Every structure is written in structure tokens, then in C-alpha cells.
Amino acid sequence: MRILVTGGAGFIGSEFVRGLLTRRTDRVTVLDALTYSGDLANLAPVAQSPAFDFVHADIRDADAVRRIVPGHDAVVHFAAESHVDRSIASATPFVTTNVHGTQVLLDAAVEHGVGRFVHVSTDEVYGSIDTGAWSEDQVLDPSSPYSASKAASDLLALSYHRTHGLDVVITRCSNNYGPYQYWEKLIPLFVTRLLRGEQVPLYGKGDNVREWLHVTDHCRGVELALDKGRPGEIYHIGGGTELTNAELVDRLLDACGRDWNAVRRVPDRKGHDRRYALSTDKIRDELGYAPRVAFDAGLADTVAWYRDNPHWWQSRGSTSEKVVVGA
Template sequence: MNREGKMVYLVTGGAGFIGSNYIHYLFRRYQNIKVINLDKLTYAGNLANLTDLESNPDYIFVKGDICDPAVVHQIFLDYRPNYVVNFAAESHVDRSIGKPDDFIRTDMFGVFILLEAAKEFGIDRFIQISTDEVYGSILSGSFTEESTLRPSNPYSASKAGGDRLAYSYFATYGLPVIVTRASNNYGPYQYPEKLIPLFVTNAIEDKPLPLYGDGKNIRDWLFVEDHCDAIEFILRNGKNGEVYNIAGGSEKENIEITNLILELVGKPKNLIRYVPDRIGHDRRYSLDATKLKNLGWQASHNFREAIELTVNWYIEHPEWWKPLKSGEYLEFYKKHYKMEL
């Protein structure tokens, strides 16, 4: 606790999709907390995700890079966080294939800078948000926390580096680190380059939905609020040095998700455009989340209800996503999908 008797969270990447949902979740749940949001505001960081908290004296935004030791050091000096929850990352696989540099920097070196500060100042818990993508693809069965890591693109490889580096600070220095590996998230405030918000917003605007390959790649879908709840549960109840898989328990082919989105938005199937597959596209991700279930947590949202809620959120908030689909976004889109938006 700090001098005001509050538990202090340092949430990095809190202006992004999951980080901003997590900050909202924390303030809905607790009164006695202070949250420092350290975010570099890359193209994926958006302060519009958090406007409702701007006047809250217990919420502090710091614009800065987790790779900058001076900034991170100053935050530890000023606020002495009890918990670090590290969401900050370059997170889009397609961008990592074109230009891996920032991924290696933020997703590995940035983790190192945060761990060093936590080691120097001391900390109650350090949660490293990793991903199911570190395991690579699996055609049948599911990965447990003991499975071999076989990341297959620069994004997942750099996340695997950060994941294991965080563990090494537990094994070597006894830092209270826990690593979480969640499946694909969906929900409000997701940057519209990822499959669900991209397809929902394109469908709303009667634009084509670019579907990779044969559309049969499988992902397990986790509602972002369940993810936030699981992180908090693990922060309170998990064991230091452990890894926890967080699964939604809703495996779907991309084509199934696409058809469902078109149905929910009320648009025809002829909006689907098959595009050449992503290079090295992992076929299926699947997590065994028995370990977390045995600890006492499982996802509580039903997929159908949560996806309806998500689609409706994008329908009701064009003022949030329309400005994002401009400028560099359009250039990336055109180059990547070889089509205009």
C-alpha cells in the first residue's frame, strides 16, 4: 500500500485494447487503488479508451516507453507500485511479418527494463501478459503449460522471449513473477485491424471482409472481460514462478466467426473476399486451462452473448472506430490485403 493506504498498480500498455479494459475493470471492482498507466501511444494506443477516467485522481497516465529505463525508474521512484501488469507490446502478427524490429524491442527488451526496476525497488507481484501464440499451432489436442514453446512468427517469438525472461527473474532472483498465456480476445476498444473489429466495422460500412486462405484456421475466443477477471484472479491467487493458460473455451473456424458477424450486422455473405493466406499462418491454437480451473477460475461469459454485445458496441460507437480507419491504417491495409478499403 502507498502512503494514502492504496494498492498501486503499474499497468503498462493501458491505452491499448486489453489494458484499457483491465483498467476499467479495476476501477469497477476496487475503491482503494491507484493505477499508473504507462503507455507509449503507438498507433494501437488510444486515450479515447479511457476518457471517463481523466478526472479520477487515482488514475495517472504517463506517456512513455517501457524500453526507457529513466521513465520506468522515475515511475517506481514516484509511485512504488505493488503490482506490475505488463500488457505493453507490439501485438499484430501481420505487422511483425513486415517489420519485426519494434516487436523484438518492446516485447523482449521492454520486459527486461520493467523486470530490472521491479528487482531494484521490490514488488508484490509482476504479471507478464504472454499469449497462447508462444506454443505455435496444434492440429489436435490442446497445449498445457508444460508444452514445448514453438512460436512461428516474429510476434510470437518475441512474446516467448519476454515470457521466459520474466520467468528467469523468478528462478534467478526470486522476483514474484507470474506469466499468463491467454487465447484470442474480443470485445470493446479493440483496434480495427484484428479480425473481429475489422470484420464488424467493414460489414457495417458494406466493405469487403478479407478472409485468409480457406477460412478454416481455428482460434479459441476469450471475451476481454473474462480475461481481465482471470488476470486479477491470478494476481491474487496464483503461485509465483507459475504459468497459467487462460482459455475462452470457444474454438471457432474463422469462417464461422465471419458468418456470425455478417448475421449479427445483418449483411450478405457476398461481402466475404478470400485473400492469399498469411505467411506461416498457424492453423489452430488450443489451450488446456485445467490448471487455472483447478485454482478456482473459469470464463463466465457465454460466447454467443458476448459476441452479440461486442458487435453491438461497435455498431453503437462509430465515433470511436471511424477516426482510426484513416491515414497509415489505410496504407497498411492496401499494401497488406492488396485492396482498397
């Protein structure tokens, strides 16, 4: 099978590509605009594979996408603007990339007869939940410009299945963590600052609750959806570990040999969702998914990776206060 992976130089997309080229015989083309969070270094372990191709292009460029899509059997669509704080500061890149860019890809997939289109989304499209967990039929109620743009792209993808008969499968995941994650998200930002001896910013009381998913488990779930998901269906991919942000920060402090004197409270994010939680019954029962990476072990390995690879994160981004993170 020949697979086109959009956003394949980013954190999650590059993990997916590295896994495919390590375990399978598929040919993989990565389409990536190499914006601030995409980096070819993430693909260095597989860059010399004869089954790997890279195209530097933007999913919003319809002419480029029309040239790239033909000949591919499947599209796995990771490319997105994904940071809530950036979307609060300016929603335009989120609407143009996440909505218009997805539409451009869907049009090309229909035009050129792509066999399967996996659209990778997020639990944030549901808004906030106080108790229990969302099933896949939950009404969408996004809180931020980012999550609203992802909800719009989800609905657009489903409309192409219903209108054009495109074989669309949607996955929605909980918060990811692991190696190669760009510094602006909570875990890499806090780890890299703590390792530098700097302070870290924590939103509000730190009582917002998130479910954590190792990136390798997420990519296994996406691969199952690619191979076995039912057309027109949505599948949740969760990690099963819920923590308040304060509980997570406590673990990060311990892992980095720091204490709470390193934490500085900052005003809470606008529209900050209280809690996310996904039911994974459907993907477990239909596709055989279950997370394999225990959170404590996965977090320890992640911290160790950042500690052992300072060249990777010291040369990317900064520790600027202009963007702080919750989760």
C-alpha cells in the same frame, strides 16, 4: 495496493484498468507510449478517478521506467506489439518492445523491490496444435516473429524469478474480442467494414481454428493471477469457444446483415498456425477461474458496441488493404 499497468491505454489493458478502478480501492498508474493502437479515449470512463494516474512513456526508456516504478507494489505488463502481420512485415519493433522493453521493466522491478510482476502473454507462443489442448508445461514453438518475441519475453520473465527471486506470474490467453479493440484485428476490422458496406478479406480457406475469449473474462483471469497466482507459475486463460475463421465470419455477416458476397479471399498468411487451444484446468482448479461471457452473447454485444459508437472507430485507423487479418 498501488499497481502499475503497462499498455493500459490499449484494448485489453484499458479494460483491466477500468475494471480495477470500478471494483477495487487500488491506486492505478498507467504507463503507455500511445502508439497507433493505444488511445486515452479508452480510459475516459475512469480518467477523473482520484485513484488513477497516467504517464506517457515507452517501456524501452530505461530512465523513464526507473522514475515510474518506485512506490508500486505490483506491475501488470500488457504493453506489447501484438499484430502478427505487422511482425512479418518488420520484426524490429516486436523485438525491441516485447523483449527489450520487458527486460527494462524487469530490471526496474528488481531494483525497486516490486512485490509482484504479472506478465501477460499469448497462446501463440506454442505454435500450432492439431488436436487436444496445451497445458502450461508445453514446449514453446512459436511460428511468427510476434509469437517468438513473446516467447522470448516469457522466458526472460521466468529467468528473473529464478535468478533474482522476483515474484513473477505469467498468463497466456486465447484470442480476445470485445469493445475498444483496434480495427486491425479480425472482429473489429470485419465488423467496421461490413457496417460501412465494404468487403472483408479472409485468409486462405478460412479453416484456421481459434479459441475466443471475451476481454472481460481475460481481465478477470489476470486479476486472479495478480491476487492469488503462485510465484513462478504460468496460467492459461481461455474462453472455451473454438471456431474456424470461416465459421466466425459467417456469424459476423449475419450480425451485420451481410452475406458471403461481402467476403473476398486473399492469399494465406506466411507461417499461419492451423489451430490454437488452451487447457484451463490449472487456473480453474487453483484460482477458481471460468469464463462467464457466452460467445454468442458477447459477440452480439461487441457488434452492437461498434454499431452504436461509430465516432470511436471512424476516427481511428483506416480500412487500408496494407494490413489484412486472419486470427
